Each structure stands twice: as C-alpha cells, then as structure tokens.
Amino acid sequence: MPSNRPVRVRFAPSPTGDLHVGNIRTALFDWAYARHTGGKFIFRIEDTDRERVTDEYIQAAIDTLKWLGLTWDEGPEVGGPNGPYLQSQRLDIYAKWAAKFLADGFAYHCYCSSEELEAVREAQRKANVAPGYNGHCRELSADQIAAYVAEGRKPVVRMRMPDGSTTFTDLIRGEVTFDHNFVPDFVLVRADGSPLYTLAVAVDDVMMQVTHVLRGEDLLSSTPRQIRVYQAMGVKEDEYPLFAHLPFVMGQDNAKLSKRNGEVSIAWYRERGFLPEAICNYLALLGWSPGEDREDVTMEELTQLFTVERVHSSPARFDMKKLEAINGDKIRALTPESFLEKSLPFLTDAKVISGSADEIDLLKKALPIIQERVATLAEIPAMLKFLFVAHFEVEADSLPKVNDPESKKLLSVAFDRLQNVSEWSHDGIEAVLRTALIEEMGLKPRIAFSAVRIAVTGSHISPPLFESMELLGREKSLARIQALI
RNA sequence: GGCCCCGUCGUCUAGCGGCCUAGGACUCUGGCUUCUCAAGUCAGCUACGAGGGUUCGAAUCCCUUCGGGGCUACCA
Numbered sequence: 408m409p410s411n412r413p414v415r416v417r418f419a420p421s422p423t424g425d426l427h428v429g430n431i432r433t434a435l436f437d438w439a440y441a442r443h444t445g446g447k448f449i450f451r452i453e454d455t456d457r458e459r460v461t462d463e464y465i466q467a468a469i470d471t472l473k474w475l476g477l478t479w480d481e482g483p484e485v486g487g488p489n490g491p492y493l494q495s496q497r498l499d500i501y502a503k504w505a506a507k508f509l510a511d512g513f514a515y516h517c518y519c520s521s522e523e524l525e526a527v528r529e530a531q532r533k534a535n536v537a538p539g540y541n542g543h544c545r546e547l548s549a550d551q552i553a554a555y556v557a558e559g560r561k562p563v564v565r566m567r568m569p570d571g572s573t574t575f576t577d578l579i580r581g582e583v584t585f586d587h588n589f590v591p592d593f594v595l596v597r598a599d600g601s602p603l604y605t606l607a608v609a610v611d612d613v614m615m616q617v618t619h620v621l622r623g624e625d626l627l628s629s630t631p632r633q634i635r636v637y638q639a640m641g642v643k644e645d646e647y648p649l650f651a652h653l654p655f656v657m658g659q660d661n662a663k664l665s666k667r668n669g670e671v672s673i674a675w676y677r678e679r680g681f682l683p684e685a686i687c688n689y690l691a692l693l694g695w696s697p698g699e700d701r702e703d704v705t706m707e708e709l710t711q712l713f714t715v716e717r718v719h720s721s722p723a724r725f726d727m728k729k730l731e732a733i734n735g736d737k738i739r740a741l742t743p744e745s746f747l748e749k750s751l752p753f754l755t756d757a758k759v760i761s762g763s764a765d766e767i768d769l770l771k772k773a774l775p776i777i778q779e780r781v782a783t784l785a786e787i788p789a790m791l792k793f794l795f796v797a798h799f800e801v802e803a804d805s806l807p808k809v810n811d812p813e814s815k816k817l818l819s820v821a822f823d824r825l826q827n828v829s830e831w832s833h834d835g836i837e838a839v840l841r842t843a844l845i846e847e848m849g850l851k852p853r854i855a856f857s858a859v860r861i862a863v864t865g866s867h868i869s870p871p872l873f874e875s876m877e878l879l880g881r882e883k884s885l886a887r888i889q890a891l892i
Numbered sequence: 893g894g895c896c897c898c899g900u901c902g903u904c905u906a907g908c909g910g911c912c913u914a915g916g917a918c919u920c921u922g923g924c925u926u927c928u929c930a931a932g933u934c935a936g937c938u939a940c941g942a943g944g945g946u947u948c949g950a951a952u953c954c955c956u957u958c959g960g961g962g963c964u965a966c967c968a
Contacts, residue, residue, distance in 0.1 A: 421968050456967060521966070528964090537894050538964055563966050580897070589895045589964080597966045604968050628896055628963045654898075655961075689904090692917090696905055700916040719898095719905085722961070726903050729918045739931080780930045790929095837927085856927035868929045 412646075414446025416619045418472075418479075419608065421453040422464035426471045427671035428725060429623065429656045432690045435709075436653060436718065437621050438477040439691070442710035449615055450482030452493045455607050465493070471673050475683045476706055481615075489615040494607045501602035504610050504640065505564050505595055513639035514595060516562035517544040518555040539591025540565070564596035566605070566635060573631035578619075578651035578715045585631040593632050605629065609636035617648045621715065624652040624722075651715050654694045655722040676730075680753060680784030682741075685734035693723040703736065735782040746774055750787050757788035759795050769794060773878050776870045793864040794878055799887060805861045809891050814858045817844060819892045821859055822885060831881045833873035840873075862888045 418437040420430050441448035450472065454460040469483050481487025491497055508514035517540075519527075524540070531538045545567065547555075555562070568591065574584040595606040612620060612633070630650055637647050658671075676686055688704055697704060697712040704712065741749065747770065751762070760766040770791070777790050793799065801809070809818065824843040828835050844855035860872050863884050869875060876884045 419968095423968080453968070459967075517966095524966090532893075535893055565966095577897095583896075585896075591964085594966050599966085601966090603966070608968085623962095623968095624897065625962055626968080629968085652897085657961080692904060694904095698906065700906065702905085702917055721898050723905090724903060726918070729904065732918055735931090777930090779932095782930090840927090852927050854927095860928060864928095866928090869927095870929085872927055 412616070412618050414441060414444040414619060415449060415615065415617050416441040416446060416621060417449040417451050417612065417615065417617050418477075419451040419453050419611075419622075420468055421456065421460060421604070422468045423456070423459040424464060425672035425674050426468050427673065428690065429671070431471070431475065431673055431686070432656050432693055433621065433623055433653055434472060434477055435475075435687055435690050436695070436713070438479075439709050439713035440619065440621060440715060441480075443713045446618070447480040448478070449487070449489075449617065450479035450492065451611060451615070452483060452495075453604065453607065454493055454495045455602050455604060457495065457601075467674065474677065475673070475687060477687075494602075494611065497607070497611070498602065500614065501596070501606050501610055502600070505602070505606060508566070508595070508639050509564060511639065512567075514564050514566050515545060516547075516552070517565040517592075517594070518547070518552070518560045518562045519543055520560070537589050539589070540593070542592060545592070561598040563594045563598050565592045566595050566632070566639070568592050568632075568635060573634050575630060575634060575647070575650060577627070577630075578621075578649055579654075579718050579720050580627075580652060583627070583630075585628065587631070590631045595636075605632050606636065609633040610640070612648050613637060613640055613642055619651065619715075620648045621651040621653055624654055627652045651718065654719055656690075656693050657722050657724050678785075680781075680786065681730065681734050682737045682749070682784070685730065685737040688737065689730045689733045692729075693725065694719045703733075731782045738781060738784070739779050741778070743771070743775060743778075746778055747771060749784055750774060753784045753787050754791070757792075759788045759792050766795065769878060773870070776874045776878075780870065790870060793866075793869070793875070799865060799883075801861060801865045801891070805865065805867045808867060809858050809861050815892055817848065817850065817855060817858050818862055818888050820844065820848065822888045822892060825881075825885060825888070828881070831877060833871075833877045836876050837873040859888065862891045 416437045418434040420426060420434070426434075438448050440446075450469075452460075452465055452468070454465065465483075472479070479485060481489060482492045486492075494501075505514065509516070519540075523543075527541050527543075528538050531541075544562075544565070568587045570587060572584055572586045573590070574582060577583050593605050594603055596602055609632075611617075630652075634647060673686070677683075684706060687706060687709070688702075691704065691709055691713075692702060695713070695718045696702075697708075698717065701712075738746070747767075750770070754760045754770070755762050760770065773791055773794055777787065781787055781790065808814065820843055821840060824839050825836065828839050840856070840859065841852075844850050845852055848855070856872055857867060860869050860875075861867055863872070863876055863879060864870070879887075
C-alpha cells in the first residue's frame with residue numbers, strides 16, 4: 408500500500424463557524440507530520456455546503472492558521488500546482504467525474520424524494536434493520552425513468568456500493584473492516600447538481616496527490632465510501648492515501664467538543680491572551696506525547712518529534728487549567744521585546760495606555776516585574792493600570808483595610824520618612840520603609856507593606872511594592888499615600 | 893436498534909510480558925521561601941473499569957462483560 412511517493416498531507420476544514428480546538432488539533436498534527444517528513448502541507452477549503460460555509464468563516468480559518476504559525480505549502484493565498492484550493496471553485500471537476508461514474512455504471516440516478524427516503528428509514532427503524540438506502544433506483548428501466556422525469560423529479564447521483572466489504576489499515580487503529588451491508592449507496596451529487604463531501608473529498612485527495620489523510624475519527628466510518636470513489640476513479644490500491652483517524656478532543660461532559668460545552672473557538676483564546684505556541688503545545692499533548700516525560704515543546708521541536716505512531720487511539724478531555732499553566736510557562740519564556748510586543752494590544756484595547764512614547768518607556772520597565780506573574784496576556788492591564796491611570800482610586804474591597812487609625816498612622820509615618828529618601832530607587836525606598844515601619848514601629852512586614860501597597864497600587868494584590876513605587880515616581884507615590892492619611 | 897472506535901491517578905499522559913509496591917505534568921492539599929500575588933522548591937492525595945483465561949510472571953496477550961463515544965443526511 409504505501410508507495411514511496413513524497414509525503415503530501417492536507418488539512419481540509421469545512422468552515423461552518425470559527426475554527427475550534429478540535430479542528431486546530433487536527434491541523435497541527437497534519438502540519439507537524441508534513442514538516443516532520445519533509446513533505447508538503449496542503450490547506451484546502453471544503454465549502455461544498457454553501458448553505459453553511461461563509462466567506463467570513465473561510466477568511467477566519469485562514470487567519471487562524473496564520474496566527475498559529477501553521478504555514479501551508481499549497482492552498483488559499485499561496486496557490487500551488489493543484490489548485491484551486493476552494494472546492495467551490497472546482498465544481499467542473501466534480502461534475503466531470505460524476506458524469507464518468509454514471510457512464511461507467513459505478514453510479515446511477517436516484518429519483519427518490521426526501522419524503523420517500525425518510526419513509527424507508529422509518530420502516531427500517533421499526534423493523535430493526537440497518538438503516539440506509541434500499542436500492543430502489545438501482546436498476547430503473549427507461550420507462551420508469553421517463554415517468555419520473557415526466558413528474559418533474561430531479562435526480563441525485565448515487566454511488567453503487569458492491570457486495571462485499573472494505574478493509575483498510577488505519578495508521579492509528581490498525582486494520583479496520585466495514586461490511587458493505589452497512590455502507591449503503593451514498594449520494595455524490597445533489598438534485599441541484601452540486602457535489603457532496605463524499606465526492607469532492609475523494610476526488611480532491613486523488614487529484615492533489617495526497618498521500619496521508621490525518622483527520623478526526625468521526626470520519627472513520629465514511630472511509631469505505633472514499634475508497635469506493637478511488638476505485639471508480641481507477642486509482643490503484645497502492646496509491647490510495649493512507650488514513651490515520653485522530654481521537655476526539657472532548658469537553659468536560661465527555662461529548663465531542665462543540666460550542667455547547669465550552670469555549671472552543673480559537674479566536675476566543677486569542678482574545679483571552681493565550682499565545683499561539685502555548686495553544687499548539689497544549690493541543691499537541693492531546694492525543695500525542697513525545698514520551699520520556701517530556702511536555703514542553705517548541706513548534707520546531709514538535710516537527711522533529713512528531714510521529715503518527717505515537718498518536719493515541721483514545722479520546723482526550725480538554726483542560727483549561729493545563730492550557731493556562733502552559734501559557735504561563737510560554738509567557739515567562741518570552742524575550743522582553745516579544746513580551747512587550749504581545750502585551751501592547753491588550754493594554755491599548757483596555758485603554759490603559761494610548762501608546763505614546765512615554766508610556767512605552769515606562770512599560771518597558773514595568774513589564775519585567777509582572778512577566779512571571781501572569782498566566783495570560785489579558786491579565787496585564789489590570790496589573791499595570793495603577794502606573795498609567797489619570798484618576799487614581801483604591802479598589803473598593805481594599806479600602807477598608809487602610810481606613811483604620813493604625814493604618815493611617817503607619818501611612819503617615821511612611822509619608823514623612825519617604826520624603827527624605829535621597830535616591831528614589833526600590834532599594835532606597837525599601838531601606839527607609841523597613842527602618843521606619845519594621846524596626847522602629849515593630850510591625851510585621853506583611854502588615855506594614857500591605858497598607859502602603861494598597862495606598863500606592865490601589866489593591867492588596869500587586870506587583871512587587873518597591874519596584875512599583877520606583878516606577879510610579881516619588882511625586883505620585885507620595886500623593887497617593889497622603890490622600891489616605 | 894445496527895455498524896465502528898475507545899477504556900492507566902480528577903484531567904493529559906509514560907508504560908508495549910519481569911526495570912511497576914505503576915513514572916511525569918496539570919489540578920487539589922500541606923510545608924519552605926517571601927512585602928501581597930505569582931514564580932521557585934519539598935511533600936501528600938489519587939489510577940491499570942470488571943470477570944475469566946494464557947504464562948513461572950500481565951497494566952502490557954486472548955475472551956467475555958460493563959462503560960463511554962462516533963456514524964447511521966441531497967452535513968462534513
């Protein structure tokens with residue numbers, strides 16, 4: 408079966424919504440496999456269902472893949488020798504093959520109406536037999552056809568499944584066999600002439616010389632149908648693509664991940680401040696592992712380590728906590744320049760800064776003290792807000808903690824002594840406050856500094872206090888303390 | 893219902909007949925560190941779905957069973 412053709416892997420989503428976690432995990436494995444083998448990664452849009460696929464979703468899918476860094480060798484925007492890569496632009500190709508299948512007897516026109524088919528299914532269900540097309544139109548006479556046409560019926564093109572069975576070797580699950588008794592004749596072309604997935608996917612994989620199909624396991628049972636199309640196209644068995652059906656990514660409730668059971672759109676994660684490399688690293692661990700207790704991998708390492716052999720056959724639950732942990736690790740691993748660049752949009756969107764040069768200067772100094780304190784980029788604005796706000800206010804739930812007489816006394820001592828600090832640096836500030844509050848007043852550090860922290864940053868949770876005061880500056884720091892005395 | 897896939901800590905996983913009184917990570921609990929929060933660090937909790945085989949020996953092989961999931965469209 409596997410000839411030594413150059414590896415060509417495709418990711419072929421049907422963008423009926425934003426790409427979600429499951430799609431992306433598939434795309435990631437497709438990409439990693441292509442890169443690992445030195446093969447080509449093909450990106451194809453399956454938009455044969457124009458009722459549900461929109462141009463916006465197609466563009467969103469393209470943008471998402473780009474954002475994640477899953478670059479493709481052939482597909483939308485980059486083109487390639489096997490295009491076009493949008494199925495809606497390949498209609499003539501499918502029509503040609505459908506006509507050939509009809510002429511060769513692999514397929515036939517079926518005039519059954521939806522209502523009739525539904526009635527058949529209903530009867531089958533009642534009789535407790537395998538549901539599926541009953542072959543009603545398989546051998547229609549010329550007269551019968553003429554009668555149907557006279558009625559104004561428009562036929563679909565249906566593939567004839569021969570008796571027997573289909574066996575193929577799934578790279579992840581091993582040998583899988585489907586008895587054709589349970590693979591009914593399936594529709595290739597709608598009554599309106601438009602192709603269905605069953606036709607387009609097989610034709611395109613052959614035309615685009617795809618060698619490996621790694622896709623979700625929901626498509627496992629449709630594989631015999633694809634193989635039947637290959638046969639009708641005259642593809643030799645050793646040139647069929649190899650299949651690998653990836654396990655599902657599931658939500659908390661053990662159902663296939665979908666909009667109903669969690670936030671699954673990648674766009675949502677992007678807005679929440681997740682890094683693409685964190686998403687990819689985490690997703691790579693869902694259904695695959697590099698072994699040797701290894702978990703932290705870069706995109707580059709992923710392409711080196713990824714093999715289909717190490718992909719699981721069992722489904723995985725999506726765990727937001729673990730994603731956050733990995734995201735925190737990846738944020739800490741960012742260079743200062745890169746951390747700044749990635750933080751900027753979150754700060755400006757939150758209107759914490761407008762983006763002026765002065766603000767950026769201050770930001771460059773502030774970012775290092777919070778880099779190890781955030782799990783997502785979205786947490787940054789709240790953490791640095793105190794440095795930039797025009798009208799400073801202490802948070803409501805922290806205010807009571809500085810309103811008692813002891814706190815006011817403490818703050819007043821701090822205020823007095825801080826005025827005499829010669830050099831407004833975190834070392835200088837710390838030395839003065841320790842002497843005044845800890846040594847002379849005998850306070851516990853956590854008590855003493857808490858009041859100052861609330862006064863200066865507005866919250867009992869903040870970046871390191873002395874660094875924060877240094878960045879805020881003497882004037883503002885003192886004013887904020889004084890305001891609470 | 894039928895067909896197909898799947899089954900190790902709460903979760904993701906390592907494990908491919910002896911190295912397993914089952915390892916790592918996340919979560920959770922407790923300790924250390926500490927100006928808060930993090931980070932770091934130490935410790936703890938907790939798993940081979942069940943029942944039969946095969947074998948000197950099974951998480952690893954076989955069977956049954958139970959459980960979960962997918963498909964069963966003129967969706968993909």
